[in-house]
Structures are given as C-alpha cells and as structure tokens.
Amino acid sequence: MTTPQEIIENISELPTLPDVVAKVNQLVNSASASAGDINDVISRDIALSTKVLKMVNSSFYGFPRRITSITHAVVILGFNTVRNLTLSAFVFKAFNDSKRLEFDQKQFWIHSIAAGITASNIAHGVGLSQKEKEDAFMAGLLHDVGKVVMCEYISDSTKKIIEEVKATDCLFYEAEKNQLDFTHASIGATLLEKWNLPISIVSLINNHHHPMSVEENKKMCCIISLSDILVRSLCLGNGGDEKIPVIPDGLLDELAIGWGDINGFMDASLHEVKKASVFIEMLT
Amino acid sequence: MKILKVAISNIGPGVILGKDVLTNDGQVLLGNGTTVAQKHLDILKRREIEEIFIISNEDDAIDAGNDDITNKQEEPVSNRSRVVKKLERVFSKVIDNEDMKKLFDLAESKAEQITIN
Numbered sequence: 001m002t003t004p005q006e007i008i009e010n011i012s013e014l015p016t017l018p019d020v021v022a023k024v025n026q027l028v029n030s031a032s033a034s035a036g037d038i039n040d041v042i043s044r045d046i047a048l049s050t051k052v053l054k055m056v057n058s059s060f061y062g063f064p065r066r067i068t069s070i071t072h073a074v075v076i077l078g079f080n081t082v083r084n085l086t087l088s089a090f091v092f093k094a095f096n097d098s099k100r101l102e103f104d105q106k107q108f109w110i111h112s113i114a115a116g117i118t119a120s121n122i123a124h125g126v127g128l129s130q131k132e133k134e135d136a137f138m139a140g141l142l143h144d145v146g147k148v149v150m151c152e153y154i155s156d157s158t159k160k161i162i163e164e165v166k167a168t169d170c171l172f173y174e175a176e177k178n179q180l181d182f183t184h185a186s187i188g189a190t191l192l193e194k195w196n197l198p199i200s201i202v203s204l205i206n207n208h209h210h211p212m213s214v215e216e217n218k219k220m221c222c223i224i225s226l227s228d229i230l231v232r233s234l235c236l237g238n239g240g241d242e243k244i245p246v247i248p249d250g251l252l253d254e255l256a257i258g259w260g261d262i263n264g265f266m267d268a269s270l271h272e273v274k275k276a277s278v279f280i281e282m283l284t
Numbered sequence: 285m286k287i288l289k290v291a292i293s294n295i296g297p298g299v300i301l302g303k304d305v306l307t308n309d310g311q312v313l314l315g316n317g318t319t320v321a322q323k324h325l326d327i328l329k330r331r332e333i334e335e336i337f338i339i340s341n342e343d344d345a346i347d348a349g350n351d352d353i354t355n356k357q358e359e360p361v362s363n364r365s366r367v368v369k370k371l372e373r374v375f376s377k378v379i380d381n382e383d384m385k386k387l388f389d390l391a392e393s394k395a396e397q398i399t400i401n
Contacts, residue, residue, distance in 0.1 A: 107401060169377075233391040235370055235398050244374050247383045263390055270397050 004186040008194055011153045015094035017195040020045045021086050025196060028083040035074035038082060042070045051089040052082065059275050080134040087197075088141060095148045102151050102162045103240045108144070110237030113276050116141035118227035118269045125265060126219070126255050136220060138197075139204035140227050144239050146188030146205070147172065165241045172241040173209050185209055212248045222251045230266055236273055288340035292329060295338065297322045303337035367395040 008014065017025075023041045027033035042049050049070055056073045057066055067073050074082050092109070119140030123133040150158040157180060164175040176183045189206035193199070200217060204224050207214045211221035225248065231237070232244040252258070287302035297320060305314040305328070313331070314324055320338075328336065371391050378384040391398070 229387070232374060233371070233387050234394070235367065235374070235400055242374060243376075244378060244384070246378050246381045247387070252383070259386055259390070262387070266390060266394060270394065 002181055004182045004190040007154060007182070007187060008149075008190045011149075014149070014153065014191070014194075018045075018090060020048060021090045022196065024083050024086050028079045029198065033079070035071045035079075038074050038079065039069065039071040042082075042086065048086060048089060052085050055085050055089075060272075062275075078130065078134070080131055084134055084138045084141075087138065091142065091145065095145075095152070102155075102158060104238060107238040108148070108240065110273070111231060111239040112141050112144055112237070114231040114234075114236035114269060114273045115143055115224070115227045117272050117276060118230050118265060119223050121265055121268045121272070122223045122227060122255070122257075123220070125261060126223070126257060128219070128223075132220060135198070135201055135204070136223050136227075139201050139208075139220070139224050142188065142192065142201070143205055143208045143224055143228060144184060144188065145191065146184030146186070147240055149187050149191055150184055162240070169243065170241070171243045171245060172239065173245070183209070209245070210248070212250055212254070218254060222248075222254050226251060226255070230262070230269060234266060234270060236269065286340055287337050289335055289337055291335050292325065292333065295320070295325075295336075297325065299338045301336060302339040305333065305336055307331075363399070364395045366400055367398045368392055370400055371395070 020041055024038060027038050027041065042052060052070060052073060053067065055061075056077065057063070061077070063076065067076060070082075077085075116137040117140070119136035120133050123136035128136070147158075150161075161172065161175045161179055164170065164178065165172055168175075173183060173185075185206055185208055189202045192205060193202045200220070203214070203217055204221055207221045208224040208228060211218065211225040214221050225245075228239070229245060229247055232239070252262075290299075299320050301314055301316055301318045301320060304312045304316050307313050313327070313333075314320070318324065320336075371388060375384060375388045379388060
C-alpha cells in the first residue's frame with residue numbers, strides 16, 4: 001500500500017515553499033510580529049511584492065484609494081490575508097506551467113478560486129470569525145491542489161483515473177477510490193503539511209469529501225464541502241469531472257442554514273467570481 | 285374555401301392569410317385574415333420566411349394541416365438552454381436526491397447569469 005506521505009516524499013522535484021513565503025507564514029503564526037516585519041520580508045522579493053499589491057488594488061477588494069506599500073496592505077487586509085495572497089501567488093506560479101495537467105488548467109483554477117470565494121462567503125454568512133473566513137478562502141482555493149500534484153508527478157495513475165471519469169461519467173473522487181489507496185484530498189493535505197501550513201487548513205483539505213465524519217473543525221469542513229458543490233452547480237470552472245456530489249446528510253443542519261441562505265451564497269459567488277479576474281490573470 | 289400553403293415568391297398583394305405568421309419567439313407577425321399588402325411581403329422576405337398559408341377558393345387547394353409557419357431560419361441555441369442542458373448533465377446521477385433537486389432548481393433559475401466555457 002502506498003501512502004500519500006510516501007508519494008510526496010518520493011517526489012524529489014516537488015516545488016518547495018520559497019523562503020519568503022515560509023517566513024511570512026511563520027510571522028503570521030507568531031504572536032509578536034508586526035506589519036513592518038512582514039513588509040521587510042515581502043519587500044525583498046520584488047516580483048512577489050508587485051503581485052501582492054496588484055491583487056490588493058484589484059476590484060476584488062475594491063478599496064477606494066490605491067495601496068502602494070506592503071505595510072499598508074498588511075494593516076488594511078490583516079496578516080492572514082497577506083499570508084494567503086503570498087501563498088496563492090506562489091501556488092499559481094509553482095503549478096502554472098504544468099504540462100501534464102490532464103484537464104483544462106484555466107478552468108481548474110477558476111473552480112479553485114470560485115470555491116475559495118464561496119467558502120469565505122459561507123463562513124461570513126454563518127457568523128464565523130474573520131480568521132476563519134480567511135482560512136476558508138485559502139482552503140477553498142487549495143482544496144483540489146492534490147489533483148495538480150497527481151497529474152504532474154504520478155501521471156500514469158492519474159491518466160487512468162481521468163479515463164475512468166470519462167468512460168463512466170463519475171466523480172474524480174470516485175474513480176480515485178476505485179483505483180488508488182489515497183485521494184487527491186490526502187495528497188494535497190500532505191503537500192500543504194510539508195509546506196508548514198496551519199494544521200487547521202491542512203485538515204480541511206484532507207476531509208473536504210467527508211465533512212460529517214470529522215470531529216474537529218466540522219463546521220469549517222462542511223463549508224469547504226458545500227462551496228465545492230455550489231461552485232459545480234454554477235458551472236464555475238471545472239475541477240476535472242462533469243458531475244456533482246450530493247450535499248452530505250446533516251450538513252445544512254450543522255451550518256444552521258436553509259435554502260434562502262444557499263440562494264444568497266450562489267448569487268454572491270456569481271457576482272464575486274467575475275470580480276476575481278486578477279487571480280485568473282495571474283495564471284496566464 | 286380551403287387553406288393553401290404557398291411560396292412567397294408565387295403570390296402578390298391581395299391574398300388573405302389563412303393562418304397566423306409567427307416569429308421565432310412565437311409572436312404573431314401577421315394575423316390570420318390579414319389581406320397581404322406589398323409592405324407585408326417585403327417584411328416576410330426580409331425575415332426570410334419562404335412560405336405562408338393563404339385562403340384559397342380554388343378546388344385544387346390542399347388541406348394545410350396544423351403546422352404554423354414560422355421564420356425558417358434556424359433558431360440559435362440560447363445561452364439559457366445550453367446552461368440548462370449542462371446542468372441536467374451535471375445533476376443527472378443525483379437528481380433523485382431531494383436536496384440536489386432543490387439545488388438544481390436554484391441553479392436553473394440563475395441560468396441566464398451562468399456562463400459555460
């Protein structure tokens with residue numbers, strides 16, 4: 001039996017988290033860091049600084065005045081969001097040139113970005129904290145990152161999975177379970193763990209297909225699962241298959257939401273994903 | 285008196301419509317009983333409608349059946365119908381689930397705002 005850990009450990013050329021992103025991550029997790037500290041780290045990387053400022057000044061955030069310094073961005077957006085922006089910029093760059101991706105790359109990332117936006121809106125809608133809202137965005141954005149790793153590094157197995165998806169019109173996740181000892185969820189989680197992302201985000205990625213069976217962080221896990229489903233129902237991008245999983249029993253009760261709320265989340269997603277073009281531009 | 289199906293190119297002003305002429309979206313362009321004038325013929329030609337039903341007193345007129353004449357141009361597939369078709373495909377295996385049917389209905393109600401690439 002092959003474990004996700006063995007897969008990740010055996011990929012020698014797997015992108016490593018750059019020092020600057022690792023350092024930002026570390027600062028965000030420390031209690032004593034200031035906006036100035038984060039500025040010092042990010043400003044050393046001109047390309048990253050430019051990308052972060054481009055994202056901050058995009059219509060996605062919609063600030064009335066132009067933000068010209070990383071310190072200002074950190075003060076306005078908060079530590080977590082800046083960490084998420086630096087990480088997003090890195091992940092897009094790391095996997096952007098994948099030649100082995102078996103499905104449409106742009107559509108894949110639109111699906112991911114849309115899931116991040118939707119997860120963030122649901123977290124806000126059910127009254128979670130600002131930090132949880134930001135974690136939800138990050139987890140939504142990265143929930144399928146394991147699929148990219150699989151296409152890139154275990155391409156033969158992944159090709160067979162895609163063949164089964166096409167032949168039987170099933171979910172990617174179902175074909176994985178038929179053919180492998182692991183899934184994209186566990187591969188993605190293992191990668192993010194290796195990159196020292198907070199365990200709260202790692203566990204969300206790991207469990208996004210079975211949120212009701214987890215004990216800790218169940219509400220957040222339900223949010224990621226629901227965001228994936230809503231994004232599929234709105235045909236926003238494509239995560240590698242043409243089907244939609246059912247909403248797990250009890251999920252809506254766990255989040256204490258009804259169909260009126262879901263309707264609102266769907267409208268918000270349709271509206272906001274259009275504004276998120278800055279993220280999508282980074283892919284091209 | 286019978287209803288006769290004729291080509292626009294074979295008639296002139298003065299004939300009386302035996303059936304409504306409809307547009308692509310089902311609107312009545314010219315009503316049953318209208319005496320067709322040259323301006324009507326011009327409109328029909330512009331819309332590339334090739335045949336209409338007229339009232340005929342001639343003995344060799346045929347029974348026109350129930351087909352309405354509409355613009356013969358093929359109607360472009362609307363974004364909405366493409367989206368609904370895609371949604372039907374996406375939901376095909378889960379539509380028996382009560383929640384998923386509700387989700388399908390919500391998504392379908394937003395079909396105009398959904399874009400398929």
